[in-house]
Amino acid sequence: MTDHVYVPADFQHETDRLLMEKVNESSTLESLRQFLADNHIEAIYKYYYQSSYINVTKEMAPKITDMLERAARMFGLENPPRLYLTRDYLSGASVNGSSEPFILLSTDLLSRIDDDQMLWGVLASQTAAIAAGHHFMNYLLWIKDRVEELIPLNIIPKVQEILKPLTSAGLNKWAQWRTCSLDCAFYLATQNFPLAVEQIFLQRMSNTHKALFHLGKSEDKYLKQKEEFMNGSVLSNVSQTVNMFLRDDAWLPVRYRELEKFVNSKGGSRE
Amino acid sequence: MRGDIRHPKELEAMTSLQKNPLFSASAKAFSKWLEGAPAVAHSLSRKFPVTDRTHPRLFSLYRTAAERMEMSQSCPLFLDFNYDIKAEVLGYNKQCVLVLTSASVEILSDDELLALLGHELSYIKFDNLKYLGMFRALDTLPLPRTAADALVAPFLDWMHAAEYTADRAAAWAAGSKAAVIGMLRAAMGLDSATPEIRLDQVSYESVPELPDTAATIIGRTLLKHLIDQTDCPWGVDRIHELSMYEGID
Numbered sequence: 001m002t003d004h005v006y007v008p009a010d011f012q013h014e015t016d017r018l019l020m021e022k023v024n025e026s027s028t029l030e031s032l033r034q035f036l037a038d039n040h041i042e043a044i045y046k047y048y049y050q051s052s053y054i055n056v057t058k059e060m061a062p063k064i065t066d067m068l069e070r071a072a073r074m075f076g077l078e079n080p081p082r083l084y085l086t087r088d089y090l091s092g093a094s095v096n097g098s099s100e101p102f103i104l105l106s107t108d109l110l111s112r113i114d115d116d117q118m119l120w121g122v123l124a125s126q127t128a129a130i131a132a133g134h135h136f137m138n139y140l141l142w143i144k145d146r147v148e149e150l151i152p153l154n155i156i157p158k159v160q161e162i163l164k165p166l167t168s169a170g171l172n173k174w175a176q177w178r179t180c181s182l183d184c185a186f187y188l189a190t191q192n193f194p195l196a197v198e199q200i201f202l203q204r205m206s207n208t209h210k211a212l213f214h215l216g217k218s219e220d221k222y223l224k225q226k227e228e229f230m231n232g233s234v235l236s237n238v239s240q241t242v243n244m245f246l247r248d249d250a251w252l253p254v255r256y257r258e259l260e261k262f263v264n265s266k267g268g269s270r271e
Numbered sequence: 272m273r274g275d276i277r278h279p280k281e282l283e284a285m286t287s288l289q290k291n292p293l294f295s296a297s298a299k300a301f302s303k304w305l306e307g308a309p310a311v312a313h314s315l316s317r318k319f320p321v322t323d324r325t326h327p328r329l330f331s332l333y334r335t336a337a338e339r340m341e342m343s344q345s346c347p348l349f350l351d352f353n354y355d356i357k358a359e360v361l362g363y364n365k366q367c368v369l370v371l372t373s374a375s376v377e378i379l380s381d382d383e384l385l386a387l388l389g390h391e392l393s394y395i396k397f398d399n400l401k402y403l404g405m406f407r408a409l410d411t412l413p414l415p416r417t418a419a420d421a422l423v424a425p426f427l428d429w430m431h432a433a434e435y436t437a438d439r440a441a442a443w444a445a446g447s448k449a450a451v452i453g454m455l456r457a458a459m460g461l462d463s464a465t466p467e468i469r470l471d472q473v474s475y476e477s478v479p480e481l482p483d484t485a486a487t488i489i490g491r492t493l494l495k496h497l498i499d500q501t502d503c504p505w506g507v508d509r510i511h512e513l514s515m516y517e518g519i520d
Contacts, residue, residue, distance in 0.1 A: 039489045044481065048497045051478040051508040054459050060472040085468075087460035087502065089354055107460035110467065119467070146496055 005076050008132040011188055013180040013258060019173060020137060036143065042098045045139075049102065053084035056105075067120050068103075071127035074189060081130050083123075085110075092203050093126050094138065101135035103127070114207055117195055121186040122202075128185030134178055141175065180258040193263050200255050222256075229253040275518055276439045277397065281432035288402070288425045293418050301405050302363075318349035318370060326350070329371075332381060336388040336444040342396055345369070348388075350376065355502045356458040358391045363400050378462055382450035389444020390451075393437040406430050409495070423491045427498070431505055438513045448519060452510050458503035475510040 008017070023029070036042065058065040068080040081095070082102040089108035095101055103126045113119045129135065187196040197216030205213075213221045230253055288294050323330045330348070337345040346360070346367045353372035356379065360369050369391050379387065394403050406426045441451045453462075461468060481494075498504040 039487050040482070041490060041493065044490045044494050045497075047478060047481050048494060048501075050476075051505045052459070052498075052501050052503060054456070054461055054473060054507060056468070057472070057474060059474070060469050061467050064467055085460045085465075087354075087356065087458065107465050110465065113466075146493055 004074070006074060006128070006131075006185070006188055007076060008128075008181075011128060011181055011184040011262075012132050013177050013184065015177040016132070016174060016181045019177065020133060023137065023140070023174070032140075032143075036098075041143065042100075045097065046100060049084055049104075053086060053104070056083040056085060063116070064119070064123065067123045068127065071120075071124040071189070074124060075128045075131040075185070077127060077131055081127060093122055095126055095129045095135040096138045096142070097135050098139050101130045103130070109203060112202060112207065117190055117192060118199060118202075121190040121192075121195060121199055124189035125182040125186040125199075128189070129178070129182055132178075132181060134181075137174060137178070141172075180255055183255055183259045184262045187259065187263055187266075187268070191268070193259075193268055196259055196263075197256060200252055200259070204252065226253040226256050230257060276393075276436060276443065278432055278435035278439065278512075281429065281436045284425070284429035284432045285402075288429050291422070291425055293422055294425070297418065297422065298401065298405065301408070302401065318351045321348040321350055321371070329376060329384070332384050333369075333388055336385045336392060339385075339444045339446070340389055340392050340396055340440060342392060345392060346395065356387075356454070357502045358387050360391050360394050360400060360403070363404055367395065367400060378457055378464075379454060380450070382445045382447065383454040383457065386441040386445035386451040386454040390437045390441035390454075392444065393440030394433075396440065397436065399433060402426075402429065403433070407499070420488045420492060423488065423495050427491055427495055430498070434505055434509050435512050438509050439516055439518060442513065442516070442519045446519075448513055448516065451513055455503055455506050455510055459506045475507050475514065477511050478508045 056064055064083065065080070068083060072078075072080040082100070084102055084104050086104055086106050087108070088106055091104060091106040092109050093103060093105050095103055103123070105122075105126075109122075110119075113122065183196060183200060186199055187193065190196060194214075194216030197220075198210055201210055201213075201215060215222055229251070319325065321329050321333065329350075333345070333348050346362075346369055349368055349370045351370050351372050354374050355372050356375045358369060358371040358375060360367050362368055369388070371387070375384065375387055394400055406429075409422060409426065438451050438455070441454070442448045445451060445454075456462070456470070456473065461470060461473065463470065481490075
């Protein structure tokens with residue numbers, strides 16, 4: 001296996017990178033950090049995960065922790081990230097946290113993964129997300145949603161004001177495009193285009209149905225649908241744009257297209 | 272059942288809660304608010320009743336759990352179609368129902384189901400339903416917002432310790448601590464079907480208490496929100512705590 005160390009610039013989608021820059025340049029970010037520190041929000045967050053989620057250790061899952069160690073080396077992290085498990089089938093895999101980032105993996109997703117390459121790719125791409133700083137952005141998203149919803153304005157009158165630039169910087173839009181970066185990191189880790197396409201559909205199709213579509217291969221039966229989506233009428237384009245604002249998950253055909261572009265740029269091929 | 276089922280921390284937290292003047296006032300308001308609670312009607316219209324005719328095996332387990340907990344009366348049991356592993360008592364006093372998810376019945380062993388049912392029955396046995404209901408409804412209680420916020424911290428302390436008590440009761444209902452641990456572990460996502468994980472090697476470490484400095488109203492409010500969203504709140508910590516209980520093997 002390769003000893004090459006990838007940096008975020010190697011796999012991060014341009015839109016993801018630009019939006020993250022915008023958020024990080026926000027003049028109010030420092031005051032938000034101070035607010036979070038003053039209220040020990042990260043300590044509470046850490047306490048909650050440590051006390052309510054099972055942390056994967058080497059003793060209980062040596063294959064998984066070995067992969068995390070390898071992924072940390074591949075994407076330039078000093079230490080492998082912590083991995084917590086959850087039953088929540090909607091969670092899939094995600095990263096979160098501030099100074100101590102971690103991966104949250106649904107055991108439902110784990111049970112859908114039926115080969116080691118796919119498991120490696122999923123863990124490696126989440127580790128890459130931490131290397132790119134996605135965990136902190138997800139943490140900010142959580143803070144934004146929860147603080148706006150829960151904290152009474154008469155106690156912290158400035159919270160919404162502090163968070164306003166983050167909202168206008170487009171965090172929701174970022175949540176869509178960051179998945180494209182993960183797809184590219186998956187490809188870098190596995191060097192396997194069909195598998196990288198398959199993982200886009202990991203939570204959307206059963207393994208049996210995925211096999212019928214020959215995803216990512218020359219006889220890919222999803223390609224026609226993808227082309228129809230990308231070349232839709234003006235009306236359907238408007239509908240797609242509106243939905244992009246309402247939903248925080250990227251469209252599957254968009255992810256597929258962006259992955260193809262990335263693989264082509266790296267001189268890769270379908271097979 | 273032994274007399275030491277109620278965890279000392281729960282009794283301590285309950286005393287502290289009851290001494291809080293805000294709590295006394297809101298408890299009265301809450302009792303009125305809950306009178307005639309629609310939990311039974313709501314369940315009758317949306318969930319599936321478990322009786323000796325509709326689901327003999329499950330009903331028999333429910334009766335066994337109640338008998339082992341020395342409860343002469345329990346409440347109606349309903350099944351809800353849901354992927355989570357959990358159960359909860361809805362309602363208040365004689366208006367309550369126990370709702371169990373379908374995934375629990377499909378995934379848990381009989382002993383683990385006894386544990387899950389016993390855990391919930393303990394809230395009825397120890398007359399904790401009102402407090403449980405108040406904890407869940409703190410955000411929507413007809414109280415001034417600042418009063419509700421001030422109650423979050425003592426309620427969280429009680430709720431956390433009440434889980435310890437309920438887990439001990441669950442062990443009595445199931446006949447072993449191992450069944451409770453299996454149930455909690457499954458609720459957190461790990462069961463015998465989870466690939467790649469050696470269940471016998473899972474460790475449950477003690478989690479340091481939150482420092483007092485972290486007990487700001489904002490911090491506790493966010494923690495309550497996180498706990499509300501979790502199917503098995505404090506699960507790791509609870510397994511650690513239960514493993515130290517000497518009342519049952």
